[in-house]
Amino acid sequence: MSRFDRRFARMRGQPSAGGKSKRALGVQAGLEWAFRVEKAQLELPPRQDADEESRGFGLEYVLMQRAVLGCQIDGGQHKMGGYVHEDAEVIAATVAGLPDSLGGIRMALRVAELARAGMTPDWMPGVVPxxxxxxxxxxxxxxxxxxxxxxxxxxxxxxxxxxxxxxxxxxxxxPHPEQIASARRGYDDWWAALDWVRDGLVAGGILREVEVTGVMPKVKPWKNK
Structure with a gap:
């Protein structure tokens, strides 16, 4: 086992700070906490060549940086100056890693923008042409x-x-039926991005004080009666 693998295993096995139970949040609530409360910023990757897929930093980048340090940064309950909770940074890094197949950087910016505003995409509820x-x-x-x-x-x-x-x-x-259809496709794309972020955070298992649950926004809420 390499030194990186050993450090990675230690990080996955470490308990939450102070031995406290983790705070359970659905992925949308977790995003709003990270971007709206903690003021996390997207660390976007440099522009890729047109024939290369833009992958962002994602969890791999965060893990590598922590492995280099050989430790985790101590968090706190209160923000001091420009401090951003490390769990919020992990969430932001995961969002920044959205693959091109799910919208890439454009969708990452959209997800962060909506989370900062505490909003869900407008799927034009109740609208009839x-x-x-x-x-x-x-x-x-x-x-x-x-x-x-x-x-x-x-x-x-x-x-x-x-x-x-x-x-x-x-x-x-x-409104034209295509306007409504476009708004609802936008909601579907946002939902798929959140689903990917949730899966990545759960699989990564490196959040120290936050636990991302399986709670998701409604799927196609315009079909739910």
Missing amino acids: RCVPRETRENQHGVRAVTEVIGTERVLSRGKWRCVDVLHCPVIWR
């Missing part, structure tokens, strides 16, 4: 749909043949 006039005009009689002339017809009115305009009202769907 409505057929509405493409354009309206307001006058003293109220709001009226704008119509267009598409032809003329001869009609018999009061015993006389007259030419009248044939009007139609152009309509659109608002």
